[in-house]
């Protein structure tokens with residue numbers, strides 16, 4: 059039994075003429091302690107996939123199993139870092155993180171909770187902004203609060219939906235390292251959804267492309283055979299890095315071309331005129 063399993067998962071939105079088939083025949087198996095990245099084009103169904111795993115959505119058919127049990131709801135065991143940071147606007151940075159920590163550790167004393175808030179706000183370099191409200195922060199700072207909030211809850215599995223997209227390269231690199239530290243020290247399981255192949259190779263054990271939809275499905279996996287801890291600078295000269303990067307990019311370009319050729323199809327519109335049109 060895998061830690062997380064998706065078996066023949068299909069997901070559509072709407073009914074009848076309004077039906078959109080987003081995901082088709084998704085099969086994914088992640089072992090405990092693994093770090094898996096899914097790379098995909100925008101609009102291909104990545105957030106839908108995250109929400110199915112998180113328990114915010116139910117599959118149209120197929121099953122999502124977490125530790126052998128069907129996922130029916132959200133759970134603290136699976137912490138999600140969303141791309142749209144969703145902070146409570148009336149609370150400060152510290153209070154936003156505190157609320158989440160209190161929910162995850164309901165029996166702990168205030169001193170424990172406050173220390174955890176301080177540690178995780180510090181980890182994302184936001185100590186000077188701990189008393190600010192979200193509207194006083196830049197998009198990147200808000201995203202860092204969202205990262206601190208999710209990790210401070212101590213989830214067994216960290217699920218990341220393009221969590222670092224809005225950040226500058228330096229902050230992004232630092233947070234990648236923090237996430238990797240937490241993942242490896244605390245023996246977590248991680249799923250990263252990204253459109254950045256280099257980020258996926260730096261962080262993950264395996265990369266799986268999501269082929270664009272409608273009816274998006276997972277492509278072949280690419281194993282990242284590079285020793286940990288990985289060094290970004292040294293990696294550029296690593297033959298395995300170059301080989302894997304080229305293979306993934308080539309694959310994505312091929313499916314991108316296939317997508318373009320589908321969207322370039324010419325549709326003929328029927329030759330009709332409105333019956334009651336008065337010029």
Ligand SMILES: Nc1ncnc2c1ncn2[C@@H]1O[C@H](COP(=O)(O)OP(=O)(O)OP(=O)(O)O)[C@@H](O)[C@H]1O
Nearest residue numbers: 071072078080098099100101102103104105106107
């Ligand atoms: N609630 C919904 N009702 C109807 N269609 C939806 C709904 N949510 C998403 N979709 C459609 O499903 C498709 C995939 O959306 P999704 O947000 O999962 O993609 P994504 O890969 O995360 O996109 P992005 O990279 O732009 O965030 C899109 O065509 C979108 O319009």
